[in-house]
Amino acid sequence: MPAIAGPSSSPQKHVVGSRLEVTGGLRSAEVNTCRKRKLRSDSAAEVSSSTPVNSISTPMKWKSPRRCAVSIPKTADEEIKEDSNGNLASPVISAVKNLSVCLDVESKWNPRDEEQMKAVKEALHVSKAPSTVVCREDEQRRVSEFVKSCMEQNKAGSLYICGCPGTGKSLSMEKVRQQADDWAKQAGLPCSETVSVNCTSLTKTTDIFSKILGKNESGSKANGSSSPLQQLQSLFSQKQQQSSSKMMLIIADEMDYLITRDRGVLHELFMLTTLPFSRCILIGVANAIDLADRFLPKLKSLNCKPLVVTFRAYSKEQILRILQERLVALPYVAFQSNALEICARKVSAASGDMRKALCVCRSALEILEIEARGSIDQEPQGPVPECQVVKMDHMLAALSKTFKSPVVDTIQSLPQHQQIIVCSAAKAFRGSKKDRTIAELNKLYLEICKSSTITPAGITEFTNMCTVLNDQGILKLSQARDEKLRRVSLRVDEADITFALKEIRFFRNCLL
Amino acid sequence: MGKEIIPAAEKSLNLIRGRLCDPSYVFRPLSASSDSNYSKLKFIVSTSITEGCNNSILLLGPRGSGKAAVLDLVVGDLLEEFPDSVSLIRLNGLLHSDDNCAFKEIARQLCMEHHLLFSKMASLDENSQFIVAMLRECGLAHKTIIFVLDEFDMFAQGKQRLLYSLLDAMQSVTSQAVVIGLSSRLDADQLLEKRVRSRFSHRKILFLPPSREEFDGLLEHLLSLPADSSFPNGYVSRFNEKIKNITSDTRFKDILRTLFNANSTVNSLLKFIFRAVSLMNLESGLLSLENFKAALSSMQRQPKLEAVRDCSILELYLLVCMRRLEVKEQSAYNIISVMKEYKTIHDSFQTSDYYAQNVCLRAFEHLRERQVICYTENRGQSQTGEYRPMKLLISASELHQGMRSHACCPAILLKLLDH
Numbered sequence: 001m002p003a004i005a006g007p008s009s010s011p012q013k014h015v016v017g018s019r020l021e022v023t024g025g026l027r028s029a030e031v032n033t034c035r036k037r038k039l040r041s042d043s044a045a046e047v048s049s050s051t052p053v054n055s056i057s058t059p060m061k062w063k064s065p066r067r068c069a070v071s072i073p074k075t076a077d078e079e080i081k082e083d084s085n086g087n088l089a090s091p092v093i094s095a096v097k098n099l100s101v102c103l104d105v106e107s108k109w110n111p112r113d114e115e116q117m118k119a120v121k122e123a124l125h126v127s128k129a130p131s132t133v134v135c136r137e138d139e140q141r142r143v144s145e146f147v148k149s150c151m152e153q154n155k156a157g158s159l160y161i162c163g164c165p166g167t168g169k170s171l172s173m174e175k176v177r178q179q180a181d182d183w184a185k186q187a188g189l190p191c192s193e194t195v196s197v198n199c200t201s202l203t204k205t206t207d208i209f210s211k212i213l214g215k216n217e218s219g220s221k222a223n224g225s226s227s228p229l230q231q232l233q234s235l236f237s238q239k240q241q242q243s244s245s246k247m248m249l250i251i252a253d254e255m256d257y258l259i260t261r262d263r264g265v266l267h268e269l270f271m272l273t274t275l276p277f278s279r280c281i282l283i284g285v286a287n288a289i290d291l292a293d294r295f296l297p298k299l300k301s302l303n304c305k306p307l308v309v310t311f312r313a314y315s316k317e318q319i320l321r322i323l324q325e326r327l328v329a330l331p332y333v334a335f336q337s338n339a340l341e342i343c344a345r346k347v348s349a350a351s352g353d354m355r356k357a358l359c360v361c362r363s364a365l366e367i368l369e370i371e372a373r374g375s376i377d378q379e380p381q382g383p384v385p386e387c388q389v390v391k392m393d394h395m396l397a398a399l400s401k402t403f404k405s406p407v408v409d410t411i412q413s414l415p416q417h418q419q420i421i422v423c424s425a426a427k428a429f430r431g432s433k434k435d436r437t438i439a440e441l442n443k444l445y446l447e448i449c450k451s452s453t454i455t456p457a458g459i460t461e462f463t464n465m466c467t468v469l470n471d472q473g474i475l476k477l478s479q480a481r482d483e484k485l486r487r488v489s490l491r492v493d494e495a496d497i498t499f500a501l502k503e504i505r506f507f508r509n510c511l512l
Numbered sequence: 513m514g515k516e517i518i519p520a521a522e523k524s525l526n527l528i529r530g531r532l533c534d535p536s537y538v539f540r541p542l543s544a545s546s547d548s549n550y551s552k553l554k555f556i557v558s559t560s561i562t563e564g565c566n567n568s569i570l571l572l573g574p575r576g577s578g579k580a581a582v583l584d585l586v587v588g589d590l591l592e593e594f595p596d597s598v599s600l601i602r603l604n605g606l607l608h609s610d611d612n613c614a615f616k617e618i619a620r621q622l623c624m625e626h627h628l629l630f631s632k633m634a635s636l637d638e639n640s641q642f643i644v645a646m647l648r649e650c651g652l653a654h655k656t657i658i659f660v661l662d663e664f665d666m667f668a669q670g671k672q673r674l675l676y677s678l679l680d681a682m683q684s685v686t687s688q689a690v691v692i693g694l695s696s697r698l699d700a701d702q703l704l705e706k707r708v709r710s711r712f713s714h715r716k717i718l719f720l721p722p723s724r725e726e727f728d729g730l731l732e733h734l735l736s737l738p739a740d741s742s743f744p745n746g747y748v749s750r751f752n753e754k755i756k757n758i759t760s761d762t763r764f765k766d767i768l769r770t771l772f773n774a775n776s777t778v779n780s781l782l783k784f785i786f787r788a789v790s791l792m793n794l795e796s797g798l799l800s801l802e803n804f805k806a807a808l809s810s811m812q813r814q815p816k817l818e819a820v821r822d823c824s825i826l827e828l829y830l831l832v833c834m835r836r837l838e839v840k841e842q843s844a845y846n847i848i849s850v851m852k853e854y855k856t857i858h859d860s861f862q863t864s865d866y867y868a869q870n871v872c873l874r875a876f877e878h879l880r881e882r883q884v885i886c887y888t889e890n891r892g893q894s895q896t897g898e899y900r901p902m903k904l905l906i907s908a909s910e911l912h913q914g915m916r917s918h919a920c921c922p923a924i925l926l927k928l929l930d931h
Contacts, residue, residue, distance in 0.1 A: 118563045125565050126713075127685045165710035200676050203636050254707070257671075287707065359713045370555065374546070402714045406572055406698050413720040415776040446909065457774060458814040459907065465774065472574050473697035491699070 109332035111372040111388045117365070120334045123326050124361050133168065133175055134325050135318040140172050140179075142309050147180045147281060151189055151247050156278040158270050158304070160255075160292050161285045163311030166353030169285050172311070173251055180249065192247040192281070199257040205265040208258065212250060212280070229268055236275040248280045255284040256291065263295050270296060274304045282306075313352025319344035322354060323361065339364065339395040346399050356402070364390045364398035407492055410472065411500035417457055418465050423507050424448050425475060425490050426497045435489035438463060438477075452506060459484075520747050521797030524737055525789065531734055532786050535581035536588070538778065541733045542578070542722055543585060549717050553692075554586045556715065560690050561594055561656045566682035568691040568712050570664065572698055573719025576779025579694045582719075583660065590658075599625045599650070601659050605666025614667075614674045615639040618659075622646050640677060647687035657689045664693030668703040675704065679711035721776040727768070730778075731759055734785060735799070747797065754798045764801060767808050774812065784811055816906045819882045820914025825922065826867055826875045829854060831911060832925050834885065834904050844888070847876060847898040861924060873898075 110116060122128055133140065143159065150157045163169050177194055184191050195212055202208055209228035226234075252258070258265050273282050284291075284306070292299070292306055299305050314322070323340050327333075340361070347357040368390050411422060424444040428436055442462055449456035457465070463483055470477040473491055480486040501507035531537050543550030553569070560567040571579045590598055601621045608614040616632075619639045623630035626646075634642070650657055659678060661667055667675055681687050693700065701709060701716070722730070735755045737748045758764050771784055787807035792799055823831070833853040837845045851872060858866045867875075879885045888901045906914075912929060915921045 114562075121559075121563060121565060126711075127566060127683050129685075165707050198680075200671075200673055200680075201637070201640055254676075353710050355710050356714065359715075362713075363715070366555070366559070369559075401716075405702075406716060406718045409718055409720065410574075410698055413776075415721075416773040442907075454773075456909075457812075458817065458910065460815060461774060461812060468574060468775070471696045473699045 109334055109389060111334075111368050116332065116334075117369055120327070120330060121362055121365060123330060124323075124358050124365070126355050126358050129171060129174070130322075130326055132325070133171055134322055135314065136168050136172050136311070139309050139311055140176060143172065143176045143283070144179050144183075146307060147176060147249070147283075148183060150281045151180070151184060151192060152187075154247070154279075156273040156275075156280055156282075158273045158282040158306035159284070160306040160308050161283065161311065162287065162289050162291065162308065164287060164313050164352065166351070166355040167311040167313055168354065169311050170253060173253075173283065173285065177249070177251070190246045192249045194249045194251065196251045196253070198253045200254050202257070205258050205260055208252065208265065208269065212248070232272060233275065236272060236278040236280075239277055246279070250280050250282045252282070252284045255286040256288060259295060266295055267298060270299055270304075270306060274299075274302060314348060314354055314357075315352070316341075316344045316348040319348050319352075319354065319357050323357065326358075333389060334365070335361070335390045336392065339390050339392050342392065343395050343399065346403070350403065360395070360398050360402050361390075363401060364394045367394045367397055405496075407474070407496050408500045411474070411492075411497060412503075416454070417461075418469060419501065419504075419507065420448055420454070421445055421462070421465055421469065422474060422492075422497055423501065423510050425488065426494045426511060429490045430494065435478075435487045437484065438466060438486050438488055439484040441466070441488050448510060517794040518747075518797045520743050521792070521794045524743065524747075524751065524797065525792055525794070527737070528735065528789050529786065532782050532789070535578070536585050538730070538734065538782065539578050539581045539585060541729055542726060542778075543582060549719060550582050550585060552717055553582065554589065557586060557590060557658070557690055557692070558593070561590065561597060564651075564654060564656070564688050566687065566689055567715070568679060568682065568693070569715045569717065570693045570695065570701060570712075571717050571719065572695055572700060574777055575696050576777035577719040577721065578778050579719050580662070583692065583694065587658065587660075597655050599655060599657050601625075601657060603659065603661050603667075605661065605663030608674075609666045609669060611671070611673045612636055615643065618643055622657075643677075644681060647681050647689060651686045651688040654688065657687075659689060659691045661691065661693045664695040665697040665700045665703055667693075668700065672705050672708050675708050676711075679708060683711060721772075722778065727781065728759065730781070731785075735789075751798055754800075758799065758801055758804070761801060764804060767804055771808060771811070780811075784808065787811065814910070816884065816910050817914045817917070819884050820906065820911060821918050823879070823884075823914075823918070824875070825865055825920070826871065827879055828915060828918070828921060828925055829857075829863075829865060830872065830875055830879065831884070831904070832928050833857065834902070835908060835911060835929060838904065844901040846901050847873070850902075857928065861928075863922075863924060865922075876902075 139161075143161070146157065146159050149155075161169050161173070177196075181191055197208055197211055199205075199208065202211075206227070206229065209232055213228045213232055252269070255266070258269070260266075269284075270282065272278055273280055288294075289310060292308055296305070320340055323335075323344065327335065343357055343360050343364075347353065347360065350356070368388065371394075372388055411419070414422065421441070424441060424447075428441060428444055442459060445462065446456050456462075466475060466477060466488065469475040476489045476491050478487045498511050501511065539550070542548060545551070549571075553571070556567060556569055571583065573579050587600060591600075599622075601618055603614060603617060608617050615636055616634070616639055619634065619642050620630050622628075622643065647657065678689070678691055682689050682691065697703070701712060701714070704712060732755070736752045737743060739748050771780065774780075784804075784807050787810055788803040789799065791803040791806055793803075820828075820831070830850060833850050834845065837849060837853055842849070851869065854866075854872070857863065876885070880887075883905055885902050885904055888903050904911075908929075912926075915926060915929065
């Protein structure tokens with residue numbers, strides 16, 4: 001597979017390039033030998049246009065090249081690569097060490113350069129589809145095999161793709177569609193038509209049928225006599241005049257918007273593929289894993305259950321590989337590899353959502369950019385002091401910004417009376433009782449105020465403050481006719497409140 | 513020494529009041545530092561514009577903390593910097609949370625910006641196709657569309673179709689858009705569906721109340737008069753001197769602390785200063801500490817307390833009787849039982865205030881009108897007249913406080929209340 005060959009082939013090239021000059025200066029970092037080797041590594045870089053240099057990252061620490069070089073065989077899932085990488089392990093390490101030293105001396109990555117920053121950010125943007133889709137080869141293969149077999153046998157079929165958001169479903173669908181077109185051209189079959197519908201854009205669920213009908217090649221328009229569904233059904237129940245009619249590929253994205261109470265539309269859609277002369281290949285995409293079982297039980301009895309392909313959430317190695325793949329095409333190194341690793345680990349533990357990983361990386365880049373710009377203001381002159389790549393602390397800051405909820409900060413910065421209200425709410429809802437009236441909460445509030453000689457606020461002010469806390473999502477107030485009978489419940493975890501207020505001794509004692 | 517109003521005083525009053533009502537003037541000093549929310553927001557949006565990539569941000573903070581004001585500052589600056597590459601679409605969750613309305617409004621605003629004709633008869637499909645087409649066109653022309661969604665949490669009700677289509681459109685390379693959501697709910701992004709949340713880029717800017725130093729700086733910025741020629745010479749320096757004296761006074765700091773203990777947003781500070789400045793003595797043309805004290809008490813009113821303070825002695829007696837009945841665990845009492853209690857008090861303490869029944873009934877009416885007491889709602893039992901149960905609408909502490917601040921409350925009543 002061309003995609004995987006990329007990163008692992010480069011160390012070979014570089015090893016070949018620099019092995020020729022292996023001298024005693026392998027372990028030393030003298031400038032002379034470095035410069036010599038730098039020139040040669042430069043020419044080696046020019047020889048191969050898409051030199052994925054940065055998969056061997058260039059941090060100042062010596063540990064990470066080793067880790068990165070060893071991690072490459074882990075992500076490659078074919079034996080050949082493992083063998084080759086295993087053989088090259090030790091020379092790669094030393095060559096990489098040297099390479100990194102050379103690259104440190106003449107690093108092309110400058111965080112203050114806008115063009116470079118823009119290119120890296122673009123490479124990491126969610127909307128930029130990578131040229132090759134990695135880590136989804138298995139699923140893509142299954143889907144394209146299904147489509148090919150349907151097209152070859154001129155038979156209708158249905159497929160259901162499920163998976164969490166951000167696992168590459170729509171991306172793979174695009175690739176499969178292109179592949180199907182190419183393959184059909186090669187095999188000499190007529191190209192299939194594609195109807196791609198995003199079901200969130202339908203005003204009524206039955207509109208999907210008119211959309212399918214609209215694309216039908218026989219050109220029958222939706223006339224007023226029968227509904228589009230009936231027309232499609234009659235179309236597919238009769239033998240077609242033309243012997244070689246095109247297959248129709250229907251891709252329904254976000255299919256769970258089609259679920260109505262009687263599940264009629266979903267059933268009919270899948271039943272279209274079971275009609276005798278049906279020509280459509282239906283591929284449905286949604287998040288629920290058991291959609292086919294729960295909502296389409298009739299199909300099972302008719303023995304035409306759709307094929308199910310599950311896109312699992314990405315694991316840490318997969319996320320790391322995808323990130324490295326995206327950064328491969330750039331001629332400079334912007335990220336330390338352990339920064340990428342920690343990002344992959346955290347995101348895969350949380351949700352396995354690739355969009356989040358990309359977002360966190362971009363956020364870390366922005367933190368680096370602000371830092372670099374900040375140092376501009378202080379010293380406008382002078383070269384880049386050190387190789388400013390995205391390091392662990394940038395990535396950790398970006399991760400905390402993305403994953404931390406703002407509740408703790410907000411509670412810490414609330415005015416004093418509102419903090420007392422939050423504290424009394426935490427005490428009130430400790431037991432089994434999950435909601436109380438405002439009057440009861442007021443009583444607790446007055447008790448706490450009395451114990452600390454703070455003048456309590458009146459009932460009007462108290463109700464106003466409870467409304468403010470309700471607006472912020474900390475408390476939940478219900479509606480009632482009488483102000484004092486409104487019920488209050490807590491929306492925030494008590495542990496969060498205790499954590500937020502632990503600096504203040506008064507509240508610490510209060511919440512004991 | 514006469515009672516004439518100095519013209520400079522009126523002018524300075526108008527100047528300060530004008531400043532307080534202008535959010536961009538108020539938030540400029542708070543946005544000056546490079547760590548402020550203003551610079552963070554500006555950085556994110558301007559990099560999205562210059563690099564042509566899509567982005568989504570959420571601004572979170574309590575009401576009155578300046579989210580809309582800072583956003584307006586940023587948008588104003590960006591419209592100046594990039595006059596042709598930015599177009600702005602504003603939606604409000606209270607008005608446009610229905611998908612039909614929202615799409616219609618977006619189409620209408622796009623039409624207005626680009627001088628196209630808008631048809632009110634367009635359906636939802638047509639509107640959404642138009643929006644997608646416009647996004648593509650603007651992306652090709654390197655023009656960024658900024659969507660501002662006020663009351664973002666209201667958009668997260670229902671099927672979230674608008675949010676999904678907007679955020680999904682930003683996943684494609686062809687469009688260039690920035691979605692900025694403003695919300696007072698801290699967990700606004702938890703309200704999103706998982707599909708929509710996955711497409712949202714998880715950038716959140718939290719608007720916390722400013723620190724004390726920033727508040728002091730803000731006060732100075734708002735209240736000091738500029739030294740230009742439209743004011744008489746000595747007046748400006750006298751005014752600013754007085755302001756400095758007031759703000760360094762510990763009593764003023766106490767007033768501020770009481771204010772901030774209840775509500776620490778910028779908006780409440782502005783209201784407080786507005787009231788204080790409006791009470792300025794126009795003869796001297798200078799502010800004083802009493803202005804600020806009066807402003808604080810007018811902001812932190814306790815209406816029930818004032819009602820008790822205005823009661824007559826008989827009404828106070830009746831309130832105390834009701835409270836005593838409550839303390840004796842008699843949850844439902846009516847006029848008859850209160851009158852009985854009143855009689856017992858009179859008998860045991862030989863008070864001089866004993867009035868006849870009809871006078872007491874009049875007093876009950878007065879108390880009910882002022883909403884200090886009311887009839888309780890009874891399901892099924894319909895009793896009339898004096899047998900209807902009543903209850904107090906003020907708490908014991910409020911009654912206590914009101915009686916203590918009453919002009920001529922007899923001491924025996926206070927003793928009875930504490931009993």
